Each structure stands twice: as C-alpha cells, then as structure tokens.
Amino acid sequence: MRVVLAGLGHGHLHVVSNARKLADAGADVVLIDDGIFRYSSLAAGILGGQYTEEEGQLSSAALAAACGVRHVRGEVQDIVPAERRVRLRDASPIDYELLSLNLGSTVAAPFPVSAAASVFTAKPLSQLIALRDALRSMIERRQTVRLVVIGGGHSGCELSANAAALGRRYGAAIDITLVSPENRLMAKASEGASAAIEHLLRGFGVDTRTNSACEAINDEAVLLSDGTALPFDHVLLATGLRPPPEAKVHGLAFNEPGGICVRPTLQSISDERVFAIGDCAHFIDDPRPNVGVFGVRAAPILTHNLLARIAGDTMKAYRPQKRWFSALNLGDGTGFGQWGGYYWRGRLPLFMKDRIDRRFMEGYRRLYAGRPGRGTPDSPSSLP
Incomplete structure (x- = not known):
C-alpha cells in the first residue's frame, strides 16, 4: 500500500521519523516536497540576525533517506481523489492508496x-x-x-x-x-x-x-x-495565513479560507483515504488558529491513524488543547510570553522558546547528521 505524504510540515516530520513502522505494516511511504523543511518558529529570529538560516532549515531528502522514505522533489499542482492521484508541476503524477496533506499556509x-x-x-x-x-x-x-x-x-x-x-x-x-x-x-x-x-x-x-x-x-x-x-x-x-491554493482539492469539502475539513481522526469528511494536518486542515468540531503547536500535537495521532487504516484497527481522535504557551522573540534578548490570559516580558519566555525550538530541530537533524549520504530524491517517473 502506497502512503503519500504531500508537504513536509511539523506534522509530517513526525510521520517521516516513524516511517519504518509504516513500512513494517506493508506501506511504501513517499514524501513530496521541495527538499527543505523551513521552521517558521525561528523565522523572526532569522530576520533579526539571532539565528542563521541553516539553523532554521532541515534537509528533507536526507531525513527521508535516513528514515527509509522515498523522497520526490516537486511541487503539488493539484490532487484528484477520484483517481487517487497527486499531480505535480513539471513532473509525472503519483498515485496513492492513502494520502496525507501537510501543505502549510501562505x-x-x-x-x-x-x-x-x-x-x-x-x-x-x-x-x-x-x-x-x-x-x-x-x-x-x-x-x-x-x-x-x-x-x-x-x-x-x-x-x-x-x-x-x-x-x-x-x-x-x-x-x-x-x-x-x-x-x-x-x-x-x-x-x-x-x-x-x-x-x-x-x-x-x-x-x-x-x-x-x-x-x-x-x-x-x-x-x-x-x-x-x-x-x-x-x-x-503579515496579513494572515491561508491554506495554499492546492489545498482546495476538487471533490473534498473545505472552509472559506480553503482549509480541508477534517474529522477528529484527521480524515477528510469527504474521503476517508485522505488525511490533513496543520494549517491546511480545518477541524470542523473544534476550529483552531494557525499555530504550529497543533500540528506538532496532532502528529502522533496522524501516525497512529495511518497505521490503523493500513491494519484495519481502531483510530484515535485528536482533541486540540484549549490553552498553549506562546512566546514572541522581541529581538533584544527578551521574549513576550503568553499562556491563556497571562502575559509577561522577560528573558525567561525567550529562553523557553529558544530551548523548545532548538530541541525540536536538533531532534530531527540528529536522525541524518553524520550519515555518509544526504539522500537522492526519486524521480516521480521512477515510482511504479
């Protein structure tokens, strides 16, 4: 069974890192993206010169190779659920049995x-x-x-x-x-x-x-x-985030901004073979803002449910938390922290944010750092 992961956002990082579990269940896992994961949480600090651009990026090709995932460098043009096919710009289409979308936002x-x-x-x-x-x-x-x-x-x-x-x-x-x-x-x-x-x-x-x-x-x-x-x-x-145009999949239900409407199992309400997570998804039972923490927290549920779908087991429901910690990097060595209705400015919020962000990135970078190969993307036309 071919499982296609379209886009490498926060959620799909977790799925890729656990791809050997999917392979053991009989899945052929394919990742489609442009070759680089860009961590939005470090973006402001990169603009301000606190972080280098290398610190805010991962090689998706190297990560895929380290985790046994076939990587296709390409850009999704559109998706045809009726044909179970993903069409790419300037490349051959890729067919799937299960599709997971983590396309981010624009x-x-x-x-x-x-x-x-x-x-x-x-x-x-x-x-x-x-x-x-x-x-x-x-x-x-x-x-x-x-x-x-x-x-x-x-x-x-x-x-x-x-x-x-x-x-x-x-x-x-x-x-x-x-x-x-x-x-x-x-x-x-x-x-x-x-x-x-x-x-x-x-x-x-x-x-x-x-x-x-x-x-x-x-x-x-x-x-x-x-x-x-x-x-x-x-x-x-900085006029707000919207799902990218390719998330408006013909035949799938989506909300006004273009987010794919999903159940608590992260499946499209229109097609149970299609999953969506992150900014391109819209939770019909409990709408949430476009914040990275939801993609991170939903990722283990997505991995479990892909495995459950393959094996015919019971799926889990994702329930977004009502409160979460967030911190703005103020660029002066301090942060502006928020938790529920509380807020404070100081070095502690920035320390917490920096620690969370660095641990997140290094956890995935370690999976491929130091390996002899950096991973060579498969051409779409080479996939059977």
Whole structure:
C-alpha cells in the first residue's frame, strides 16, 4: 500500500521519523516536497540576525533517506481523489492508496499590489531571508531604510521587533511603520497584552498605526483607507495565513479560507483515504488558529491513524488543547510570553522558546547528521 505524504510540515516530520513502522505494516511511504523543511518558529529570529538560516532549515531528502522514505522533489499542482492521484508541476503524477496533506499556509494580500513594488511576505522563510538581505544591503550603503509592515497580529508584531533589532545589530535605525486595520495590535490576545506589546514596539522605535486599513500598494507608497500614503523602500505582508491554493482539492469539502475539513481522526469528511494536518486542515468540531503547536500535537495521532487504516484497527481522535504557551522573540534578548490570559516580558519566555525550538530541530537533524549520504530524491517517473 502506497502512503503519500504531500508537504513536509511539523506534522509530517513526525510521520517521516516513524516511517519504518509504516513500512513494517506493508506501506511504501513517499514524501513530496521541495527538499527543505523551513521552521517558521525561528523565522523572526532569522530576520533579526539571532539565528542563521541553516539553523532554521532541515534537509528533507536526507531525513527521508535516513528514515527509509522515498523522497520526490516537486511541487503539488493539484490532487484528484477520484483517481487517487497527486499531480505535480513539471513532473509525472503519483498515485496513492492513502494520502496525507501537510501543505502549510501562505500569505495573501487582500488588496491590489503593484508588481514593481518591493514586497515580501511573512511566509515562506525564504522571503524573510531575502528581506533581511535587502535591509542589510541598504544599511551597509548607509541609506535610510523605510519598512512598512502590514498586519498587526502576533506575526506582524514579532517581525517588526526583529526588523528593528536588525538595524540595532548594524548600528542603524530602520524607519518601521506597523499598520493594522484592527483597533488594537494582537486583537485576539487580551487587551492588556495588546497594550503591552504596543508599548514595547514603540520603545523599539516602531510607529504603530491601528484602525488603518491598507487599500493598495503602488510603486512608491502604501495607500491607507484614510487617504494617508506611506512611502517605503520595502513592504512586509503579515496579513494572515491561508491554506495554499492546492489545498482546495476538487471533490473534498473545505472552509472559506480553503482549509480541508477534517474529522477528529484527521480524515477528510469527504474521503476517508485522505488525511490533513496543520494549517491546511480545518477541524470542523473544534476550529483552531494557525499555530504550529497543533500540528506538532496532532502528529502522533496522524501516525497512529495511518497505521490503523493500513491494519484495519481502531483510530484515535485528536482533541486540540484549549490553552498553549506562546512566546514572541522581541529581538533584544527578551521574549513576550503568553499562556491563556497571562502575559509577561522577560528573558525567561525567550529562553523557553529558544530551548523548545532548538530541541525540536536538533531532534530531527540528529536522525541524518553524520550519515555518509544526504539522500537522492526519486524521480516521480521512477515510482511504479
């Protein structure tokens, strides 16, 4: 039985690392991705210069080879459940008996954007690396840098703080404006947390503008609903996460943003042979925000249920937790921690976040580090 894993997110890392259990049950496990796992939790720190890009990435080909998984380097174009087939861009399609989707999410602009504007997005990580390099290049040429960040959620706030930290690292001040259509930053957090993060950002020199909706980005300025035009050198979009277009699988039920509707067993409500996890999934019984912890916690359930489906055993239900620890890296050696309705700023939240993130990455990196081969991806056409 062929089990195809489309995308390598937090959840599929666990499945790949336990793939020998699937193989022992008679599965031929195939992973489709672009060759690199990018850890979003370290993204802001990479922008700010605290981490290297290598620390935030894993070789999916090497990991797959170490765990006995066949790796196909490619990009999913669409999925045809009626034919049990995954179509790839510029490559032959791959058939499956069981399919698991961990396709992540993208950032989309809900307003017109000029093709000539220097615009970056909060995901994927490669976009933030490119922004970091662009900012650093301007700083090294002693040019004044004007950065407009659009989106006042957790991501927009953390990235604004780290853009300011990048400037301090090079002895320069980046002119940063953070724009949000909401009446307060981090609108889904408590009012106290929102006020605290706004105070911190202003202390870093960030100009925060709430109740300011972006209507368009032209070649030279961000145009706001009140008529204000904000000139920029670069723009960073942190306007919320949406499942990628390929998650809108014809024949499967999905919600308005495009997340595949799944049962507690992580199976599509439309096709029990299709599983979904992470940002591309929508839990119909208990919707959750796009936070990596849910993909991590659901991963053991996904692995168990794939095995159960192969063996005809009983599946388990995944029940997302109601509260979870989160921390923003503020770029100055401190973090902004949140647990339920509690929040605090200090070195401890950043220490906890750094420890969790490093252990997570090193746990998977150790599976292939030091091995003689780095893994050679299989061509889709070589799969029987």
